[in-house]
Amino acid sequence: MNLSAHLRDRLLRELALQDEFLDPRTLRLAAAERMAILELKDETSYWEQAADSDVELAALRDGCLVAETGFFRDETPFSLLPCWAQARRHSGETLRILSAPCSTGEEPYSIAIALLESGWKEDSFVIDAVDISRTVLHAAQRGLYPTRRVQPLRTDRKERFLQRSGASWQVRPEVQRHVRFHERNLTQPNFSAPAAPYDAVFCRNLLVYLTEAGRHQLQANLLQSLASDGLLIVGHAEAAQIGRHPAWVSMPPPGAFAFVRRGAVPAESLAIGTAKSAPSPTPEISLPSKTRHREPSDPTTARLSQDTAATALLDRVEALADAGRLSEAGALCAEWIGQHPSNSRAHYLLGLIRSADGHPTEARQLFATALRLDPHNHDARLHLAAESAAPKKPSPLPTGPGLVPPGKRSATPHRS
């Protein structure tokens, strides 16, 4: 095995990553970037340097990681959290949240903003944010974002919680002071959370990339970090996997991808966060552009009307699928793909429908095509990863700390 393949293997093991998520080309690109920074010309001597130095290997690894994130990503979890936290608030106690992994900080800052907006005061909550990558942690700590990264924020939120700094936006100190950043590997058996137990843990968009052993270890680490009645929030492509296990019960509203341990919370509190009962801490949630009504500004522009027709038809497909009319939705979407084979969203939607219908192989192919047609179709990427990682039969979760006597936790995943 040559040195670069050997280093790739080391990184796969360190990250507990599925093989397909560390493309050798990505590794070579990251190496080329490091060589440029180090002003090295010879690739072989670079690989030798990386093999000999943990610091260099970590820098190389950081260049390979998927750090995609955003403010108020998926929105609903950030509406649920303040309502849920309010309902279980014990006077005088500090609310503790873990954001893991936190990437460049948009997730933990969004949590802080959501809590401040709903009246949580200074010192009433802390957020620990962890990630393996020093590169993203530095960016997160700085809290300075280019304009395009703050675009998803509503204007009132942006102006209240961030301030302009040249061409960028700086998170205000009153938000930053609630968030503490830490370097941790979440898939290692010796993981220790900075200040467990947490009332809520956000662990979004990491699980899908991991090997089965990595997923077990991560879940064991999360369970150890979460209070016995705590709230776990995962990414939308990860909810199906968590939801399959009888240990967890999912919390409304749909779209929060939130879970509590079964039996940990009285049934009536599962209503928290539903549209009826929740106060509205995030007053106006703007619709994603795909569902907004769009009139082509120039009706004679064929391209625009084609886009509008595609949007309308695919919205119809989504509505049918949401209503459980999977075969109608599938037929309509397949027919559309027959006429418009290069539409990434159509392939992605048909993949979701096939997955829900119990056809994982076909779903995987559709997600892969959606991704090939649009490499930025992040949803397709996540679902492809989730389908590839999905166990053939329900996979047991590791037992949580509340269920295992202290000291019994082992490096190998527990099986219930």
Ligand SMILES: C[S@@+](CC[C@H](N)C(=O)[O-])C[C@H]1O[C@@H](n2cnc3c(N)ncnc32)[C@H](O)[C@@H]1O
């Ligand atoms: C796709 S981002 C998700 C960020 C955020 N949770 C979200 O959903 O927007 C994935 C992050 O996981 C981090 N990561 C990957 N493997 C990790 C590990 N073993 N331990 C800690 N962080 C890890 C990466 O550095 C990256 O910042």
